[in-house]
Amino acid sequence: MSDDPGTTQTLTPGARLVVVHPDAGVLAEAAAARLLTRILDVQSVRSPVHVVLTGGTVGIRTLACVAASPLVAAVDWSGVHLWWGDERFLPDGDPDRNETQAREALVDALVAGHGLPGENVHPVPGPSAVGTPEEGAAAYAAELARFAGDPGAGGGEAAGPAVPAFDVLLLGMGPDGHVASLFPGHEGLAATGAAVGVHGSPKPPPERVSLTFGAIRAAREVWVVAAGGEKAAQAAAALGTTTNGAPGAITITDVPAAGAVGRSRTLWLLDAAAAGG
Numbered sequence: 001m002s003d004d005p006g007t008t009q010t011l012t013p014g015a016r017l018v019v020v021h022p023d024a025g026v027l028a029e030a031a032a033a034r035l036l037t038r039i040l041d042v043q044s045v046r047s048p049v050h051v052v053l054t055g056g057t058v059g060i061r062t063l064a065c066v067a068a069s070p071l072v073a074a075v076d077w078s079g080v081h082l083w084w085g086d087e088r089f090l091p092d093g094d095p096d097r098n099e100t101q102a103r104e105a106l107v108d109a110l111v112a113g114h115g116l117p118g119e120n121v122h123p124v125p126g127p128s129a130v131g132t133p134e135e136g137a138a139a140y141a142a143e144l145a146r147f148a149g150d151p152g153a154g155g156g157e158a159a160g161p162a163v164p165a166f167d168v169l170l171l172g173m174g175p176d177g178h179v180a181s182l183f184p185g186h187e188g189l190a191a192t193g194a195a196v197g198v199h200g201s202p203k204p205p206p207e208r209v210s211l212t213f214g215a216i217r218a219a220r221e222v223w224v225v226a227a228g229g230e231k232a233a234q235a236a237a238a239l240g241t242t243t244n245g246a247p248g249a250i251t252i253t254d255v256p257a258a259g260a261v262g263r264s265r266t267l268w269l270l271d272a273a274a275a276g277g
């Protein structure tokens, strides 16, 4: 049963809803429109709103579409908190940091022109602030825990890690089925707590910090946004079938994206290529 008046009541927490758009450009526009609408909807019933951003091509393109939308002015950004699902362990300002790309695409404009308080932006600490990905994960977890008291939030390890009840948690997906920085076969998949330090990432850079599955699953809504034919096999696998339609015996170890599930709703936003045509 949903705890959220803004979402579909008939979906069970494990249900995944798939929406297919013609191409990556339309996908990014539609994801941006959905995100703005979701924030507006949530703001009609509660505040603050917690949104988790993602790195990656479609994720950043989506943020650029948010910045270009006239609806950006309709949101009360003073009541929005921004987080990241993962971060590449690189110094502040590095062009490959997810934070840097998100700031350039959207976040700086929200702070400068739309009333988003700078302190509501919660980047994952990197080597400019801490020595190791583990220290970054610990510092990020502590920041998340500061906001875990909001209604609907997790409350300690028994109920899940201490994190805000994210209203929307955006995730990109890699061609290997990774989400955030949770990679197939990696030990981070089994990490407890809110965040984990990652080493040996197959996608550069090798060191990263990621939300854990426990933190991801604390979200009211998880949206996986993916484009491109190279994602089709793992998207199909994560959604429970192989590309030829046969039932797949999928584990999160093989396809981490299969474990990305929200408490109220899980939405897969795909372009036609990622949906297998």
Ligand SMILES: O=C(O)[C@H](O)[C@@H](O)[C@H](O)[C@H](O)COP(=O)(O)O
Binding pocket: 054, 055, 056, 057, 058, 059, 086, 087, 088, 098, 171, 172, 173, 174, 175, 178, 179, 180, 181, 203
């Ligand atoms: O830091 C990162 O690289 C990400 O957060 C990662 O999880 C990304 O979202 C996927 O790899 C999809 O990226 P693309 O959309 O570029 O394929």
